[in-house]
Amino acid sequence: MSDRALAVVRAGALTTVQDLGRPGHAHLGVPRSGALDGPAADLANRLTGNPPGAAVLETTVNGCAVRPRSTVTVAVAGAPCRVTVDGRPVAWGAPVRVPAGALLDVGPAVSGLRSYVGVSGGIAVEPVLGSRSTDLLSGLGPPPLTDGTVLPLGRPTGVHARVDVAPQPAPPAELVLRVTLGPRHGWFTPEAVHTFVSRPYRVSPASNRIGLRTEGAALERARPGELPSEGMVLGAVQVPPDGRPVVFLADHPTTGGYPVIAVVRAADLAAAAQAVPGTPVRFVAVRRR
Known part of the structure; x- marks a missing residue:
């Protein structure tokens, strides 16, 4: 396998691959799927220089941990959480360089439920009906992540954003x-x-x-x-x-x-x-x- 890959060390409660989904297939009985918090997924992609349709990781409640096989730029958006690289705190809501072999740990959500992990080049699993999204109802797309899963990455096509922290809406109190x-x-x-x-x-x-x-x-x-x-x-x-x-x-x-x-x-x-x-x-x- 190419060194453009992520190895899953800790899959978390429910981490899935998501992109813009599969709209337009309802007549075939296929749900649309895609990231539940679309703006957060879009932001993770913008911060890492990916196009809007690139696939990201959607975590649920307690995050995940991954180890890239080559140096990548990542950004975590959505639910606020602690983010570390080899145990050292790094920014949430901003692009972060993760060296090859380092451990990126996306911690539990401080508030909200779902965080989105964008990686330069995007998650490049095989698309199904034009989408890389995991669909929990129909079973289409890649299965939810498990420890030891290896995910291929695409080639970066853009330059990551130059921001310290990108503003995001807080999870709703009501x-x-x-x-x-x-x-x-x-x-x-x-x-x-x-x-x-x-x-x-x-x-x-x-x-x-x-x-x-x-x-x-x-x-x-x-x-x-x-x-x-x-x-x-x-x-x-x-x-x-x-x-x-x-x-x-x-x-x-x-x-x-x-x-x-x-x-x-x-x-x-x-x-x-x-x-x-x-x-x-x-x-x-x-x-x-």
């Missing part, structure tokens, strides 16, 4: 999600719709890359039965039989039979990627544009 009601809000009582857009919920520990699950008031249905399966979109707020809303994220199924009460604005979903369990959630109704 997650405010703007929603457009529909297409199936008529399946719920008027009182339930009012509850949905006026009462606070909390992020459930059962949330994952497929969907952000909530805890709070159950939404009462106005009509019984289930829908024939219909297409689901990123940000759809589906209400399963327990009545608690679920916000579909990047690895969501392409179809579903539970009614969708609303759809979240795409611009608000990056914050959902960083909302830790217990974070208050408010759904705010806005008009269609």
